[in-house]
Amino acid sequence: MSQGQKLHVNILSPEFQIDPHPFLKRLREEDPVYWSEETRHWLLTRYEDVQTGLRDAARFSSQSSETFVVREEFMQHLRPIITHFSMWAVMKDNPEHKRLRGLINQAFRPENLKDIQLRARQTAEWLIDQVQDKGEMDFVNDYAYALPALLFSVEILGMDRADLPTFKKWSVDLAHATGRIDNLEIMLKGQEALLGMTDYITRAIQSRIDQPREDFISFLVKAWREENKLTMEEVVAQMVLLLAGGHTTTQNVISTGLLAIFKHPEQVARLRKNPEINRQAAEEIYRYTSPAQAPTRIAACDIELGGKLIKKGQGVMPMVVSANRDASVFERADELLLDREKNPHLGFGSGNHVCPGAFLARMEIPIAFEVLFRRLPGIRPKSNHEDWNMNLSFRGLSTFPVVWS
Numbered sequence: 001m002s003q004g005q006k007l008h009v010n011i012l013s014p015e016f017q018i019d020p021h022p023f024l025k026r027l028r029e030e031d032p033v034y035w036s037e038e039t040r041h042w043l044l045t046r047y048e049d050v051q052t053g054l055r056d057a058a059r060f061s062s063q064s065s066e067t068f069v070v071r072e073e074f075m076q077h078l079r080p081i082i083t084h085f086s087m088w089a090v091m092k093d094n095p096e097h098k099r100l101r102g103l104i105n106q107a108f109r110p111e112n113l114k115d116i117q118l119r120a121r122q123t124a125e126w127l128i129d130q131v132q133d134k135g136e137m138d139f140v141n142d143y144a145y146a147l148p149a150l151l152f153s154v155e156i157l158g159m160d161r162a163d164l165p166t167f168k169k170w171s172v173d174l175a176h177a178t179g180r181i182d183n184l185e186i187m188l189k190g191q192e193a194l195l196g197m198t199d200y201i202t203r204a205i206q207s208r209i210d211q212p213r214e215d216f217i218s219f220l221v222k223a224w225r226e227e228n229k230l231t232m233e234e235v236v237a238q239m240v241l242l243l244a245g246g247h248t249t250t251q252n253v254i255s256t257g258l259l260a261i262f263k264h265p266e267q268v269a270r271l272r273k274n275p276e277i278n279r280q281a282a283e284e285i286y287r288y289t290s291p292a293q294a295p296t297r298i299a300a301c302d303i304e305l306g307g308k309l310i311k312k313g314q315g316v317m318p319m320v321v322s323a324n325r326d327a328s329v330f331e332r333a334d335e336l337l338l339d340r341e342k343n344p345h346l347g348f349g350s351g352n353h354v355c356p357g358a359f360l361a362r363m364e365i366p367i368a369f370e371v372l373f374r375r376l377p378g379i380r381p382k383s384n385h386e387d388w389n390m391n392l393s394f395r396g397l398s399t400f401p402v403v404w405s
């Protein structure tokens with residue numbers, strides 16, 4: 001990207017993945033409805049257009065499991081993953097979306113979330129106990145990933161704790177497949193991880209058929225076998241969606257949120273003095289980090305937007321990561337201001353598909369930071385190196401070594 005030339009932005013390039021904001025600013029200003037040849041999607045970058053893309057389900061369909069494969073020649077190798085994605089609630093329009101979303105919402109019903117704040121705090125304290133004397137950790141693996149994994153996957157969904165390391169590898173490989181859509185090798189690795197996950201979940205389902213428990217898998221098994229509300233394949237797909245989607249996003253907010261805090265020394269000083277993160281501060285962290293940066297849609301009809309014609313069947317990405325830095329909506333948009341007052345960010349999406357896990361994330365993240373800064377007030381990055389994960393769908397860090405004394 002250079003001034004004066006026709007704007008070309010490759011959102012799959014390492015430069016964009018490391019710091020997308022200068023590119024997105026130029027797109028918002030010069031070409032806000034932009035055809036990205038590399039991803040074969042229209043990129044919507046202004047707040048208002050992103051909101052329209054997320055909310056207007058009649059024109060912007062969510063049935064985008066095929067358009068995310070950018071090269072025709074990849075298609076024949078990726079049938080299993082495409083078929084699986086097409087069963088995710090996030091890839092459905094109504095009435096199927098409403099049916100599946102109603103069931104997913106049950107994972108977040110009050111009985112499941114009883115004492116959840118207490119359990120989140122105990123889990124965060126326990127994780128710090130494991131590392132406190134060592135004086136260093138990989139923040140991504142030892143805290144940012146482990147907290148949502150233990151809390152949601154083990155406590156709420158009913159996964160076995162001992163299986164978390166295997167599951168983490170699968171989640172990383174699958175997330176890469178959705179975020180590196182130009183690379184067949186990475187997508188095939190993601191497909192292999194998906195097969196591992198589906199096999200694991202199928203075995204968990206069988207064990208609940210033999211012996212029902214008080215967990216979410218048992219709930220979905222009952223909805224399938226006794227109430228005929230979904231198929232067995234759909235049970236597996238919603239479990240993968242929840243496990244992979246829930247972990248990766250929360251992990252990325254916690255780790256990139258900490259990095260953002262370190263880059264704003266006045267915020268570090270504030271947290272060292274008073275580690276409490278109130279709701280307002282947490283919202284600012286979701287806005288600033290925006291890890292679910294580019295949800296996908298497909299044009300259900302010809303659409304005129306920003307002077308461009310989006311043709312029926314073309315892919316569209318409402319770039320949440322860009323909307324959340326739009327200076328026409330957010331003052332001092334590129335700064336992390338933990339006391340920001342007006343903050344209508346789109347970090348959890350908007351409309352029918354708005355994130356059902358937002359309640360959990362909103363509860364978990366303030367606790368994660370409060371426990372961290374109270375227990376390790378001297379925490380700081382081990383070096384200046386930033387290990388970004390090169391993932392379009394789930395922007396985050398692969399590793400983040402930190403130290404304290």
Ligand code: HEM
Nearest residue numbers: 089090245246249250253292295347348349353355357361
């Ligand atoms: C800070 C953490 C999180 C962020 C930033 C986030 C972000 C988002 C966004 C932007 C969407 C909308 C996608 C679209 O419109 O296509 C979404 C949907 C979704 N999220 Fe989250 N999410 C987070 C945490 C979670 C957690 C913890 C869970 C589950 C435990 C979860 C499960 C889901 C599911 C199942 C959907 C699909 C909903 C539907 O299609 O109706 N998310 N999330």
